[in-house]
Amino acid sequence: MANVVAEANPATGTGGPSWTRWLVVAVPYIWLILFFVAPFLIILKISFSDTAISIPPYTPLFQGFGAIGDFFSQLDFENYIFLTEDPLYIWSYLSSLRIAAISTLLLLLIGYPMALAMARAPTSIRPTLVMLVILPFWTSFLIRVYAWIGILKPDGLLTLLLQTIGLMGPDQQVQIFRTDYAVFIGIVYSYLPFMVLPLYAALEKMDHSLLEAASDLGCPPWKAFWKITFPLSLPGVIAGSMICFIPITGEFVIPDLLGGADTLMIGKTLWTEFFGNRDWPLASAVAVILLIMLVIPIMIFQNQQKKVA
Amino acid sequence: MRSPRFDATVLTLGFAFLYIPIIILIVYSFNASRLVTVWGGFSLNWYSAMWSNQGLMDAAWVTARVGVLSATLGTVLGTLAALALTRFARFPGRMAFSGMIYAPLVMPEVITGLSLLLLFVAMGVDRGFWTVTIAHTTFTMCYVAIVVQSRLLTFDRSLEEAALDLGCPPVKTFFKITLPLIFPAVIAGWMLAFTLSLDDLVIASFNTGPGATTLPIKIYSQVRLGVTPEINAICTILIGLVTLGVIAASLTTKRTEIRRVRDEHLAARGTTS
Numbered sequence: 001m002a003n004v005v006a007e008a009n010p011a012t013g014t015g016g017p018s019w020t021r022w023l024v025v026a027v028p029y030i031w032l033i034l035f036f037v038a039p040f041l042i043i044l045k046i047s048f049s050d051t052a053i054s055i056p057p058y059t060p061l062f063q064g065f066g067a068i069g070d071f072f073s074q075l076d077f078e079n080y081i082f083l084t085e086d087p088l089y090i091w092s093y094l095s096s097l098r099i100a101a102i103s104t105l106l107l108l109l110i111g112y113p114m115a116l117a118m119a120r121a122p123t124s125i126r127p128t129l130v131m132l133v134i135l136p137f138w139t140s141f142l143i144r145v146y147a148w149i150g151i152l153k154p155d156g157l158l159t160l161l162l163q164t165i166g167l168m169g170p171d172q173q174v175q176i177f178r179t180d181y182a183v184f185i186g187i188v189y190s191y192l193p194f195m196v197l198p199l200y201a202a203l204e205k206m207d208h209s210l211l212e213a214a215s216d217l218g219c220p221p222w223k224a225f226w227k228i229t230f231p232l233s234l235p236g237v238i239a240g241s242m243i244c245f246i247p248i249t250g251e252f253v254i255p256d257l258l259g260g261a262d263t264l265m266i267g268k269t270l271w272t273e274f275f276g277n278r279d280w281p282l283a284s285a286v287a288v289i290l291l292i293m294l295v296i297p298i299m300i301f302q303n304q305q306k307k308v309a
Numbered sequence: 310m311r312s313p314r315f316d317a318t319v320l321t322l323g324f325a326f327l328y329i330p331i332i333i334l335i336v337y338s339f340n341a342s343r344l345v346t347v348w349g350g351f352s353l354n355w356y357s358a359m360w361s362n363q364g365l366m367d368a369a370w371v372t373a374r375v376g377v378l379s380a381t382l383g384t385v386l387g388t389l390a391a392l393a394l395t396r397f398a399r400f401p402g403r404m405a406f407s408g409m410i411y412a413p414l415v416m417p418e419v420i421t422g423l424s425l426l427l428l429f430v431a432m433g434v435d436r437g438f439w440t441v442t443i444a445h446t447t448f449t450m451c452y453v454a455i456v457v458q459s460r461l462l463t464f465d466r467s468l469e470e471a472a473l474d475l476g477c478p479p480v481k482t483f484f485k486i487t488l489p490l491i492f493p494a495v496i497a498g499w500m501l502a503f504t505l506s507l508d509d510l511v512i513a514s515f516n517t518g519p520g521a522t523t524l525p526i527k528i529y530s531q532v533r534l535g536v537t538p539e540i541n542a543i544c545t546i547l548i549g550l551v552t553l554g555v556i557a558a559s560l561t562t563k564r565t566e567i568r569r570v571r572d573e574h575l576a577a578r579g580t581t582s
Contacts, residue, residue, distance in 0.1 A: 020480055021397070023389075024389050024393050025389075025393040025400050025406075027386065027389055028386045028389045028390035028393065028454075029406055031386055031447070032390075032409040032447070032450075035425065035444075036409055036413060036421075036447055038428055039421075039424030039425050039427060040424055042424065042428050043420075043424040043427055110323070110326075113323075114319055114320065114323040116319075117315075117317075117319045117320045117323075118320070120313075131559065133327070134555075135552065136328070138504050138551045138554075139548050140507065140508045140525070140544070140551075141510075142525050142528055142529060142532075143334065143528075143548065144330065144331065146540065146544065147330035147331060147333065147334040147544075149532070150334070150337065151333065155346060156346065157333065159346075160346045189326070189327070189330070192323075192326075192327060193327075242415065243414075246415040246416075246417070247416075247417050247418070249417060250416075250418065252419055252511055253511065253529075257533075267417060267418075271419060280427070284423065287419065287423050290419075290420060291420055294417070297415075298412060298415060298416075301411065302407075302408055
């Protein structure tokens with residue numbers, strides 16, 4: 001670990017006694033290894049263990065150092081085999097990916113025009129617009145999902161509104177609450193700031209003389225958009241899509257509060273497996289497979305972030 | 310496509326979509342009627358009902374303590390991580406380190422929550438106040454690291470270098486020069502960490518124990534039973550607090566930013582003349 005210090009370049013580093021520099025790196029590093037990386041190794045180990053009727057509800061994790069040798073011979077794929085046999089889990093994964101993909105597309109379709117309009121707004125009002133996008137993000141996620149229940153439920157405000165303006169008879173009710181449509185509305189609503197901000201960051205940096213040049217040369221605006229604006233905003237499109245797609249795939253709160261009994265999402269399945277059936281090893285296996293599915297999107301996201309930083 | 314009217318329409322519709330549900334929620338917290346579709350007149354009943362709901366108040370107190378503690382820890386750790394990422398060009402496992410900073414930002418909460426819980430169980434730690442605090446510290450520190458890092462990347466390094474050239478010890482340089490310069494970002498990071506902690510349901514549900522029910526867990530269990538104006542009342546108070554905090558923070562940031570630019574400008578003139 002001494003080379004942590006030796007490597008630092010005096011011209012770019014803050015310099016200093018070796019132990020302070022060592023501490024700056026080591027403290028957050030060790031914290032993340034202990035509380036972010038180690039848990040993944042444990043979840044992997046437990047996904048291969050049997051359910052036991054005891055507390056904690058899985059067979060003991062660590063039986064001395066001899067057990068490490070036995071580890072590979074004892075690997076138990078029972079939970080994984082179970083996951084492939086029960087169509088509920090396969091459908092949950094596929095349905096999560098489908099809902100996340102459709103939501104991300106909807107977010108792009110709604111977020112892109114907003115980000116573009118913000119980037120084209122006068123410079124003086126841009127900070128206010130950014131603030132207006134960020135503010136809902138600061139208010140609780142749970143509260144924002146809850147707000148939609150009152151609007152969408154059959155005897156809620158949307159029904160009242162449609163009845164008042166005469167689009168709906170007094171005996172009719174809006175049948176959106178507890179369906180996939182409500183889940184899409186909730187997701188788009190909750191994740192919109194996450195989509196708009198990276199898009200805005202990419203669009204705001206754009207050199208407007210490029211568009212002027214295109215229009216001077218007779219390029220129609222829509223063509224200039226597809227040839228110049230959109231390709232230049234691609235880093236923002238990728239960043240925004242990944243920031244939304246990855247957490248939506250594992251979303252629990254929205255499908256649970258707004259979705260119906262037939263809304264399958266893997267976050268909900270994992271939650272039920274853990275809190276309802278108390279099958280910790282199976283819940284761990286569900287989490288491990290979800291993580292494996294998300295490795296590629298997560299790596300795309302990280303590469304994108306490194307390029308920006 | 311480029312017309313200002315199109316842009317204005319898009320923005321109006323977009324912000325209406327973002328704000329109308331929140332505004333409705335706030336308005337109905339003052340509704341005398343229990344029904345969401347019936348306006349029964351202005352009333353503060355639900356606020357007094359909330360106030361006398363001991364379970365809700367206890368949960369609010371737990372959440373506030375977890376929030377302050379985890380945001381503070383997360384800010385210290387996140388600032389250190391940001392320094393490590395921006396000031397130390399090379400150290401063993403730097404790639405892995407930056408990966409560990411970015412991954413929690415997008416990691417589905419069910420995975421983070423479950424895996425941390427299994428760690429605590431494997432370590433034989435009883436779940437409760439401290440396990441929730443540690444869990445929140447771990448994911449909020451990454452947000453703080455990103456916020457502080459962006460500030461560290463943009464500020465004028467010459468002041469730091471001048472102090473070091475004049476023989477100021479690095480630790481003192483950090484506290485006298487660097488920290489005051491990045492302070493608005495550190496405060497913004499703390500606030501972000503605090504609201505994220507205040508907001509979290511999933512990770513807290515996995516890692517909580519007896520006597521450590523946080524407000525989101527309490528709200529969630531009541532929401533599952535149906536919409537109650539009492540929840541609207543507590544949500545309104547939370548929204549009010551957060552809005553005030555964000556506005557206050559943006560005003561102080563603006564003021565310190567103006568002062569900082571002026572100071573840097575003066576310092577630059579001092580060094581050249």
